[in-house]
Amino acid sequence: MARPPRIQLEGACYHIFHRGNRRERIFWNDADYATFEEYMIEAMNWSGVKLFDWSQLPNHYHMLLETPEGNISEFMQRLGTRYAKYFNGIHRKVGHVFQGRYRARLCDKENYFMELIRYVELNPYRLKKGKLAELGQWKWSSLRYHLGQEEAPEGMKAAMKEILDRFGPTLEVARTNLAKYLADGLKEGNWEEFYQAKAGRFLGSEAFLERVKSRVEEPVRQERRELTRVLGVSDLGEQVQSCFSVKQEELERGDKERRLSRIRKAFVEVARTRYRFSVKALGEYLKRSESAISRMVRRRWEQKQDLPETMRLLRWLEQVVKPSHSTENGSTKTGQTMVNGEGTQ
Secondary structure (H helix, E strand, O other): OHHHHHHHOEEEEEEEEEEEEEHOOOOOHHHHHHHHHHHHHHHHOOOOOOOEEEEEOOOEEEEEEEEOOOOOHHHHHHHHHHHHHHHHHOOOOOOOOEEOOOOOEEEEEHHHHHHHHHHHHHHHHHHOOOOOOOOOOOOOEHHHHHOOOOOOOOOHHHHHHHHHOOOOHHHHHHHHHHHHHHHHHHHHOOOOOOOOOOOOEEEOOOOHHHHHHHHOOOOOOOOOOOOOOOOOHHHHHHHHHHHHHOOOHHHOOOOOHHHHHHHHHHHHHHHOOOOOOOHHHHHHHOOOOOOHHHHHHHHHOOOOOOHHHHHHHHHHHHHHHOOEEEEHHHOOEEOOOOOOOOOOO
8 A cells, every 4th residue: 555645734733653673772871872862953953843742762753843834744754864973974884774765743732742742751751661861861852952951952942932932921931841740641541552653644623733734635534523512511411311221320430440430531532523512511410530631632642443332423423403494584593612611622
């Protein structure tokens, strides 16, 4: 099967992931890490890419970047070619250094920027066998610049400011809050399974995906089907109970019984993607934390296959749409698709 073309857009945000060939090490010592970082910063300044953060690990690396000029391939080719030549030369090797082509996942920056910052920076602390260092002590990532441990490289300061501005009005406050944000994520574990390297080319809502595909003239999903009007999460919850013959107490239960778990996932997916109900409202209804609801949504978006329970719930909601009827003045009135009675997040 032919590989899908690389989507290159001006102003697009990407999560980059690349590992060593056969999962072998691409960094053997500090000189390797430092050389890669040097080439990366040089390629950033040469291409005009805005590099927000990155982390280098023994056999792979992650980046979060933006392409004002839509030239991600130029940036990555320059970086990859230079480092591969260096690595093979210094370590007396031949052949491919990296495994296949890099993965570039186009991201909905508006809704995922903060989570992506946390994911990339916490990667050195999520190894299957132990961890590389205590939080903030792994040198080969951008965190040491964000926390002020070292002076940021030339060309990175604007991107770094964009991150820190989200955490506080002053540099000191922002760095303190950033460190806490990362520490909380590490403690809660809500950064785990956020991203699967084999997932699709996009990270974002269905609406975001359709906007991107429209820009690059790829086929998009047909117009959404009309769903029944619901006045809030509780109202949608009643529809879920009727559709699956379950009680609200069962949806609230903390157990992981497979059937109920899948129904809850379908409930949350439809509530967020079709009705745009807030994470807070869903958490209150299901007696779960906002981070737990967010994880549930992200995992659903990362999976390519539709959940059968989601399809069943959508069919149910289509069937209970109120039919068209005439008003007193003869005009036609139909049931509403959705009402965002509880806000969005």
